[in-house]
Amino acid sequence: xxxxxxxxxxxxxxxxxxxxxxxxxxxxxxxxxxxxxxxxxxxxxxxxxxxxxxxxxxxxxxxxxxxxxxxxxxxxxxxxxxxxxxxxxxxxxxxxxxxxxxxxxxxxxxxxxxxxxxxxxxxxxxxxxxxxxxxxxxxxxxxxxxxxxxxxxxxxxxxxxxxxxxxxxxxxxxxxxxxxxxxxxxxxxxxxxxxxxxxxxxxxxxxxxxxxxxxxxxxxxxxxxxxxxxxxxxxxxxxxxxxxxxxxxxxxxxxxxxxxxxxxxxxxxxxxxxxxxxxxxxxxxxxxxxxxxxxxxxxxxxxxxxxxxxxxxxxxxxxxxxxxxxxxxxxxxxxxxxxxxxxxxxxxxxxxxxxxxxxxxxxxxxxxx
Amino acid sequence: xxxxxxxxxxxxxxxxxxxxxxxxxxxxxxxxxxxxxxxxxxxxxxxxxxxxxxxxxxxxxxxxxxxxxxxxxxxxxxxxxxxxxxxxxxxxxxxxxxxxxxxxxxxxxxxxxxxxxxxxxxxxxxxxxxxxxxxxxxxxxxxxxxxxxxxxxxxxxxxxxxxxxxxxxxxxxxxxxxxxxxxxxxxxxxxxxxxxxxxxxxxxxxxxxxxxxxxxxxxxxxxxxxxxxxxxxxxxxxxxxxxxxxxxxxxxxxxxxxxxxxxxxxxxxxxxxxxxxxxxxxxxxxxxxxxxxxxxxxxxxxxxxxxxxxxxxxxxxxxxxxxxxxxxxxxxxxxxxxxxxxxxxxxxxxxxxxxxxxxxxxxxxxxxx
Numbered sequence: 052x053x054x055x056x057x058x059x060x061x062x063x064x065x066x067x068x069x070x071x072x073x074x075x076x077x078x079x080x081x082x083x084x085x086x087x088x089x090x091x092x093x094x095x096x097x098x099x100x101x102x103x104x105x106x107x108x109x110x111x112x113x114x115x116x117x118x119x120x121x122x123x124x125x126x127x128x129x130x131x132x133x134x135x136x137x138x139x140x141x142x143x144x145x146x147x148x149x150x151x152x153x154x155x156x157x158x159x160x161x162x163x164x165x166x167x168x169x170x171x172x173x174x175x176x177x178x179x180x181x182x183x184x185x186x187x188x189x190x191x192x193x194x195x196x197x198x199x200x201x202x203x204x205x206x207x208x209x210x211x212x213x214x215x216x217x218x219x220x221x222x223x224x225x226x227x228x229x230x231x232x233x234x235x236x237x238x239x240x241x242x243x244x245x246x247x248x249x250x251x252x253x254x255x256x257x258x259x260x261x262x263x264x265x266x267x268x269x270x271x272x273x274x275x276x277x278x279x280x281x282x283x284x285x286x287x288x289x290x291x292x293x294x295x296x297x298x299x300x301x302x303x304x305x306x307x308x309x310x311x312x313x314x315x316x317x318x319x320x321x322x323x324x325x326x327x328x329x330x331x332x333x334x335x336x337x338x339x340x341x342x343x344x345x346x347x348x349x350x351x352x353x354x355x356x357x358x359x360x361x362x363x364x365x366x367x368x369x370x371x372x373x374x375x376x377x378x379x380x381x382x383x384x385x386x387x388x389x390x391x392x393x394x395x396x397x398x399x400x401x402x403x404x405x406x407x408x409x410x411x412x413x414x415x416x417x418x419x420x
Numbered sequence: 421x422x423x424x425x426x427x428x429x430x431x432x433x434x435x436x437x438x439x440x441x442x443x444x445x446x447x448x449x450x451x452x453x454x455x456x457x458x459x460x461x462x463x464x465x466x467x468x469x470x471x472x473x474x475x476x477x478x479x480x481x482x483x484x485x486x487x488x489x490x491x492x493x494x495x496x497x498x499x500x501x502x503x504x505x506x507x508x509x510x511x512x513x514x515x516x517x518x519x520x521x522x523x524x525x526x527x528x529x530x531x532x533x534x535x536x537x538x539x540x541x542x543x544x545x546x547x548x549x550x551x552x553x554x555x556x557x558x559x560x561x562x563x564x565x566x567x568x569x570x571x572x573x574x575x576x577x578x579x580x581x582x583x584x585x586x587x588x589x590x591x592x593x594x595x596x597x598x599x600x601x602x603x604x605x606x607x608x609x610x611x612x613x614x615x616x617x618x619x620x621x622x623x624x625x626x627x628x629x630x631x632x633x634x635x636x637x638x639x640x641x642x643x644x645x646x647x648x649x650x651x652x653x654x655x656x657x658x659x660x661x662x663x664x665x666x667x668x669x670x671x672x673x674x675x676x677x678x679x680x681x682x683x684x685x686x687x688x689x690x691x692x693x694x695x696x697x698x699x700x701x702x703x704x705x706x707x708x709x710x711x712x713x714x715x716x717x718x719x720x721x722x723x724x725x726x727x728x729x730x731x732x733x734x735x736x737x738x739x740x741x742x743x744x745x746x747x748x749x750x751x752x753x754x755x756x757x758x759x760x761x762x763x764x765x766x767x768x769x770x771x772x773x774x775x776x777x778x779x780x781x782x783x784x785x786x787x788x789x
Contacts, residue, residue, distance in 0.1 A: 077737060081596055091598075098539060214738045216593040224585040225763055227450055227458075228755060334654055351744065354723055368446060369583045369755045370747040375720065377740040386738045 057090045058081045060396060063097040063148035063177075065168050066155030069121050069183050069265045070209070073385035074152060075113045081389070086094035089397045099139035099141060099155075099168075103127025104243050105145050106134065139164045143171040146185075150178045150387055150395070156183050156269060157276070161273055169205075176201040180391040182384055183208035184282040191289040192335075207290070208392035209404035211283045212360040214383020215376040216390070221291030221364060228366045232331045235362035236352050237283040239378060240274035241269045241326040241394045245343075246357035249314045254307070261387030262397060264358075265381050276305035277326060277341040284328040284339050292330060317345050322351040351375070426459045429765060432466040432517035432546075434537050435524030437490050438634045439578070442754035443521060444482045450758070459768045466515030468508035468524075468537075471552045472496025473658040475503065475515050481493065506531045512540040519547045519764065521757055525638060526554035528647070542566040549760040551578035551753055553651040557667055560658040575760035576659070580652045581606050581729040583752020584745040585759070588725050590733060597735040599661060601700045604731035605721050608747060609643035610675050610695040614712075615726035616694075618683045623676070624675045633727075634750050645674035646695060647731060653697040653708050657785030660733075661699060663706045673711035678739040686714050692722040719746070 062078075075271045078085075088333055094110040102125025105111055113130055119128050127135035141379055151172035157165040157318055165256040166186035172179050174197060179185070186194065187207055198205040207409045211217045211291055212235065221230065236242050247257035258275070261267045273279045281301040288296035306326050317324050346353035351373045352361050361375035376383060431447075433440055447454075447462055454460045463479040470495025474480055480501060488497050496504035508618040512520055520541035526534040535555035541548050543566060549630040550556070555563065556576055580586045581604065590599065595676050605611050609630045616626035627644070630636045642648045657665035686693050696713040699706055715722035719732050720742045730744035745752060 073647075077596075081737075084596060214743070216589070219593060220585070220743075222760060223763070224588060226766070227446075227453060227758055349723065349725075351720075351723065354718065354720065368450075368751050370745050370752045372584070372743070372745050374589075374741070374743040375740070376738075379739065382737050383739045389596055390593060394592070397595070 057086055058090040058396065059092045059094060060150060061094050061096045061146075062150050062152055063099075063143060063146045063147040063172075064095060064152045064154065065099045065143065065165070066153065066183070067098060067100045067116065067126060068154065069381040070384050070388070071152070071154035072117065072120055073116050073380075073382050074154060074388050077382075077389050078383055079113055079117075085393075089393065091393070091396055093392075096148050097142045098126045099137075099142045100126050103133065103135040104137045104142040105132040105137065106142060107130035107132040108147050116412065132254060140167045140171050143168045148177060150180060150392060152392070153179060153181040153183050153186075154388065155183060157183050159185055159273070162186040162189045166190060170197060173201055173203050173205065174196040174278055177201050178204045178206070178395050180206045180209070180388050180395070182207075183386055184210045184279070186288060187289070188282045188285045191286070192295060194268050198226070199207065204395055204397065208284065208391050209384050209387035210286055212362060213239065213376060213378045213381070214387050215360055215374055215378075216387070217287065217362045217374065218290055220362070220374055221287060225364060225366060225369060225372070226293070228369045230364050230366055232329070232365040233362065234289060234329045234352065235280075235283070235287075235289065236325050236355050236360050237328050237362070238274055238277070238280040239358070239360050240271075241277070241280065242355060242360065243357045244275070245306060245309065245314065245324055245326065246307070248311050249318065253311075262359075264379065272305075275307050277303045280326060280341045281339075282329045284330060284341060288330055288337060288339060292332075292337060294330075296337065296339055300324065301339040301341055303340075309343050319346045323347060323348060325352055325355070327352065331412075360385060425440070426455055426461040427749040427759075427765065428461045428752070429519060430463050430465045430515075430517040431519050431521055431761075432468075432515045432541075432588055433464060433521045434468045434511065435533070436469045436495060437466060437523065437525060438750040438751055439753050439757070440521070440523035441486060441489055442749075442751050443523060443757050444486050444753075445608055446754055448486075452761075458762065460762070460765055461601060462761075465735065466496045466511045468511045469495050470505040471500065473506045473508065473511040474498035474501040475511060476501040484787060486689075509536045509540050512546075512664050513544070514759070517546060517551060519761060521761070522548060522552050522555075522745050523757065524552060528642070529575045531555040531558045537692050538563060538574075539566060540681070542570055544573050545572050546552040547573045547575070547764050549575045549578070549764070551576075551757055553579045553648070553655060555659070556588050557651045557654045561664060573764055575611050575759050575764065576655065578753050578756035579655055581731060581748070582608065582747045584731065584743055584747075585756070586656070586731045586743065587659055588759075589731070589741065594660070594733060594735060594741070597738045597776060599641075599733050599735055601659065601698070601719065602656060602731065603696055603698045604649075604652070604656075605694050605724050605729050606653060606697050606731070607643055607649040607695060608729055609640075609726070609760055610649065611724060611729065612726045613644070614675060614693055615694065615720065616679065616684065617678070617680050617764060618687065620680065624673070633748065641674075644676050646672045649695060649697045649710045650708075653699060653710060657699055657706060657708060661701075661706060663692040663699075665706065665708055670708040670710055672709075675712050677711050690717045691715060692717060694721055694724070696721065715723050
């Protein structure tokens with residue numbers, strides 16, 4: 052155990068559902084790694100759900116918040132610091148936090164309450180780490196400008212393909228390269244449903260299985276009709292391709308009309324049907340399409356299993372880069388938020404292997420001492 | 421075209437072979453992207469090959485250096501700044517550079533001349549970006565300590581699997597997670613040879629094809645006998661798994677004994693043979709193995725084509741992450757060096773999409789102005 056001064060980072064969390072809850076679990080289970088390995092003392096000073104907020108400058112008990120949620124209660128029921136009925140955006144305005152972790156379910160119509168929370172945080176100069184697509188789809192340029200104006204950072208790797216660092220790969224590892232074409236299997240539920248339909252299940256049965264795993268959106272149309280994949284494609288267009296895309300520009304066709312018979316016929320021809328999101332540069336600009344596509348079985352995205360997502364970048368000077376993730380639960384999405392958070396405060400972690408990875412491993416580093 | 425002040429970065433390059441030459445080509449073809457988009461004015465102040473050096477504080481002509489190499493001459497033949505017979509390490513000691521780009525062929529025995537150059541650069545407080553495995557395999561902890569002591573950074577993403585950001589994924593995107601098992605197809609030549617042998621070629625014929633593509637090591641035993649893959653595994657062990665591995669600890673078996681008949685039999689059983697590099701944590705510590713393995717056809721690494729490499733991370737909280745690259749030439753490896761360089765000087769490029777990607781795209785950003 053190293054004794055070195057740690058940096059105290061005050062966190063506000065909005066949204067304690069499938070993802071937000073796991074962010075708290077990660078902050079608890081990885082506490083010694085973060086504190087001893089990276090010198091980061093991550094303190095939860097505020098949390099909000101649809102029932103209200105809990106706020107404490109000295110730090111909330113994450114165990115107690117998780118316990119409330121496990122019992123189906125609001126964080127506003129925290130016996131010491133709960134405040135029922137206060138909206139999330141007020142938490143963001145009041146809580147003395149450095150970073151907003153935004154994992155709320157947003158209305159597809161106006162992106163609220165997430166959009167307002169992100170705006171409030173960036174306006175205060177806070178950093179924002181979000182897993183929430185809608186605010187970015189609705190207001191990416193404005194949010195980026197707000198971040199710049201006030202000196203905060205906006206991070207959103209968790210919005211696209213869960214734990215897969217899709218945004219990071221495109222923006223950071225391919226910085227300096229030109230991406231001609233980008234294609235992805237970006238919606239886990241649609242991919243799961245198609246794979247299970249291949250195995251003989253009905254769409255409805257496959258969808259309810261996906262819901263049990265915690266992946267499906269509350270409104271199944273977001274997954275099945277391709278809205279979710281289209282939103283992710285818009286975020287990739289903005290962030291990786293610097294193209295100011297809107298959701299309306301995406302040609303979109305979902306998987307509702309895909310039949311088991313079609314899947315069988317595809318398989319008979321050595322092919323697989325995937326809900327593919329594609330962005331391709333052409334003479335007329337960028338074309339954005341989400342639709343079910345027959346892929347040859349040896350296409351890397353055709354090979355993805357039921358619990359996998361993947362992305363493929365066709366570039367000028369870095370070949371064709373493919374990445375995929377097997378994601379059985381929403382934990383990797385929560386981890387993607389932690390990854391973005393660590394990148395804000397320990398961006399050179401990657402150059403400190405001796406110090407950092409030691410504490411991140413399985414304890415084998417103790418052999419050194 | 422944006423007018424903003426640019427930052428002048430002085431580069432020294434050691435090694436102007438398949439990779440080093442392409443680094444120069446990238447610096448030329450991407451010049452406006454780097455200058456206008458990222459504000460980086462990258463100047464080559466010194467270059468070394470086995471014949472000597474060329475050095476100019478005001479900057480060398482990269483076109484002229486490339487022209488010399490294309491005509492089979494040494495950089496020491498530069499008519500204005502060439503100095504025959506001066507060793508590379510003297511260039512590193514003398515040239516007023518901020519970063520050493522190290523892409524020389526190193527002796528497997530002592531890592532020279534690369535090791536000496538890297539030590540000299542780090543001792544001067546310079547940053548080092550290397551594509552050279554041997555010095556890392558021989559002296560990773562010492563080089564890291566040297567970098568820390570003098571405030572420089574040591575970057576080496578290009579040493580493992582070419583343009584695939586394998587080290588970046590493991591160190592940065594999985595920072596905070598525990599990698600239980602890591603497996604990769606890390607040697608392009610061995611993978612190419614096996615794929616071509618599947619198609620009926622002899623090992624010798626397949627190897628000469630690989631050499632034409634510019635991938636094969638000068639000494640074929642490095643590829644065929646698994647040494648190259650073992651070196652990459654050692655680098656991953658140090659940097660991603662924080663395990664101070666040595667080359668001797670790697671159980672190693674090459675592909676020399678793999679026959680076309682074995683490949684046919686594997687295919688008949690729906691399997692493919694790959695030279696797999698595996699690091700796995702167990703009770704006895706980390707086990708490191710490089711050997712030909714029969715993989716089921718639906719294993720993501722089994723599916724890799726002749727010109728592909730791939731890596732797979734099995735983690736605690738980020739699922740199973742796989743990445744692969746199709747790499748027809750050594751250009752992606754050169755790009756990986758540029759990526760490391762950009763990360764040193766524009767680490768927050770990823771948060772500047774509007775400014776940065778604009779210049780990196782296809783010019784569509786002009787619509788905004």
